[in-house]
Amino acid sequence: xxxxxxxxxxxxxxxxxxxxxxxxxxxxxxxxxxxxxxxxxxxxxxxxxxxxxxxxxxxxxxxxxxxxxxxxxxxxxxxxxxxxxxxxxxxxxxxxxxxxxxxxxxxxxxxxxxxxxxxxxxxxxxxxxxxxxxxxxxx
Amino acid sequence: xxxxxxxxxxxxxxxxxxxxxxxxxxxxxxxxxxxxxxxxxxxxxxxxxxxxxxxxxxxxxxxxxxxxxxxxxxxxxxxxxxxxxxxxxxxxxxxxxxxxxxxxxxxxxxxxxxxxxxxxxxxxxxxxxxxxxxxxxxx
DNA sequence: TATTGTTATACTCTATAACTATA
DNA sequence: TATAGTTATAGAGTATAACAATA
Numbered sequence: 442x443x444x445x446x447x448x449x450x451x452x453x454x455x456x457x458x459x460x461x462x463x464x465x466x467x468x469x470x471x472x473x474x475x476x477x478x479x480x481x482x483x484x485x486x487x488x489x490x491x492x493x494x495x496x497x498x499x500x501x502x503x504x505x506x507x508x509x510x511x512x513x514x515x516x517x518x519x520x521x522x523x524x525x526x527x528x529x530x531x532x533x534x535x536x537x538x539x540x541x542x543x544x545x546x547x548x549x550x551x552x553x554x555x556x557x558x559x560x561x562x563x564x565x566x567x568x569x570x571x572x573x574x575x576x577x578x579x580x
Numbered sequence: 581x582x583x584x585x586x587x588x589x590x591x592x593x594x595x596x597x598x599x600x601x602x603x604x605x606x607x608x609x610x611x612x613x614x615x616x617x618x619x620x621x622x623x624x625x626x627x628x629x630x631x632x633x634x635x636x637x638x639x640x641x642x643x644x645x646x647x648x649x650x651x652x653x654x655x656x657x658x659x660x661x662x663x664x665x666x667x668x669x670x671x672x673x674x675x676x677x678x679x680x681x682x683x684x685x686x687x688x689x690x691x692x693x694x695x696x697x698x699x700x701x702x703x704x705x706x707x708x709x710x711x712x713x714x715x716x717x718x719x
Numbered sequence: 720t721a722t723t724g725t726t727a728t729a730c731t732c733t734a735t736a737a738c739t740a741t742a
Numbered sequence: 743t744a745t746a747g748t749t750a751t752a753g754a755g756t757a758t759a760a761c762a763a764t765a
Contacts, residue, residue: 580690
């Protein structure tokens, strides 16, 4: 692997490891943490969440079973469509989500703390460029 | 989350997704692909691999059971230490590892293809800086 | 018929604890 | 006693296929 490939894989591993460590600190699995963070932006349907995570509906069912059993999120009926369910955070889930989010934010800031202001600006621009061009699905 | 945090999480997700997709294309799980790539650099002991991946020995046993059953890698006795085992790639495993590695390399290159030469140089330097300062364990 | 979600089953990955064998 | 590895058990996350209920 050349420099870019090595850098991308190692940086990605660093971020994933950080995310996993912070999740564990908050007594969450990484996937649960991701779920809570999405729900922080508002209620979502089951199929919508499955699409967002790129997993099958059945996987979402299991994920929500566990999240609900832990009191972090809940399914609610959707008025006007008796098939659909909407997922919302419980109070505990909202607290866990904001606490986790704050913590991850701080750790990610620490990760780039040694960059110079211009270095950081360049870095942000490069990431934004890559994400914009490849963000949807693959490149 | 601010721009850097969002960028890091999304970029990391992009790389992980890419890695998973390429693994699947080669009929490997991401963890198996990672194992094969490490072994491409030479044989490793079971405990050494567990340490490298940051998992328990027992997890390595399961991982190797599956890799061995699939004919990708094998355990061999270590002369002079009858407790230890050394893990090597089979011929098929070596082929799979190099094919996978080439493919991932190309996809990662495509990811940064839209950066200008200087943009890319800056990006590589920033990644190297972060990895050097935080690579060992956390930051 | 198509959509929403669940159930059943199976596999991978992981942790913990208890164990064997060797050093 | 310490180290290298395995076994047993449990739980999370995932996919596939079959299913029920509603649209």
